[in-house]
Amino acid sequence: MISSGKSICVRAKLAGCVFSVFVGLAVAPVAVMAASHGTGPMGHPESSGGHHGAQYGHHAKTMGGPRLPQASLQAAASSQVAQDTVTVTLSAQLNDVSQQVVNAQLSKALDTAVASAKKQDAVKVYSGNFRVWPFTDEDGKVTRWQGRAELILESKDFPAASELAASLGDQLSITNIAFSVSPESRAKAEEALLEEAAAAFRKRADAFAVAFGFQSYSIKELNLGGAGVEYAPAPRMMAMAADKASVPLEGNTETVTVSVQGTIYLQRENK
Structure with missing residues (x-):
């Protein structure tokens, strides 16, 4: 060679x-x-x-x-x-002794946030991960439930995405921001x-x-x-x-x- x-x-x-x-x-x-x-x-x-x-x-x-x-x-x-596209991940976390309460409260928080987010046409909104898991004591008995739900914002309009993420601060917290090429x-x-x-x-x-x-x-x-x-x-x-x-x-x-x-x-x- x-x-x-x-x-x-x-x-x-x-x-x-x-x-x-x-x-x-x-x-x-x-x-x-x-x-x-x-x-x-x-x-x-x-x-x-x-x-x-x-x-x-x-x-x-x-x-x-x-x-x-x-x-x-x-x-x-x-x-x-x-990089002309931003993806913002927002999430809510809850815990309660009742699994049903955790599910219901997380779902309500997401529904409220989605209703507000969809008023912004420049930003694409979709659901992320939704998870509920138990905590147990030393005897293996479930003592409480923890839940986490995510909402994803995606847009080429950075100011619009920023303003929307901030407006949802009462329901969700920003946990991640990533940029990419469309x-x-x-x-x-x-x-x-x-x-x-x-x-x-x-x-x-x-x-x-x-x-x-x-x-x-x-x-x-x-x-x-x-x-x-x-x-x-x-x-x-x-x-x-x-x-x-x-x-x-x-x-x-x-x-x-x-x-x-x-x-x-x-x-x-x-x-």
Whole structure:
């Protein structure tokens, strides 16, 4: 196995964001690869597919000639995307000697909070965990019941979510705040990054073929890393008791990455 031992970093601007393209390289042995079908034109796959992870082409060899050497390449494009969605978790906790009382009071608290929350159109409201459990004495007898219920607020409108969370302070307390990139923003970033990663892969394949004395290449297979995006979410978690003052909300950023991996056939022009 021959390896360049290097990575290439290409920096560019995309939709107001600065991102980097990293390219890795590994080369398979040159003279012993199996082959079965003809190759396509330079830079184009021998067959096509319609989804992430699809593989293209087969082993190939020239008509009556030697088997074609192969090289494995990879490229990735990344960008920092602003977290545009906030998720606020509010909860109520109660305890009583009666399980029925705990259930009833928790349900009432949630119903009241939901009725108030749904007046705010900019915030999505839904129920979280609802749990009631017993406490026992040393003899195993149930002495009381503890319960906890959650209400989730989700919105792209940070001020609206903050004000709503504060207004529910009489019924529920804020136990967690997390930020994320919305599916719409992530999909838009992935689409732009895929074009950049593909361009970096083609450029690297061209340069590699020339550097090792080949005139062209054809693509054997292409794959997108994972599900098409590898990202490291960086949510900011918080826990506090709610009061009438609004909670300051400010998101961070996440790194969205699209990677392309593939294998190419290296070709010399027939004389």
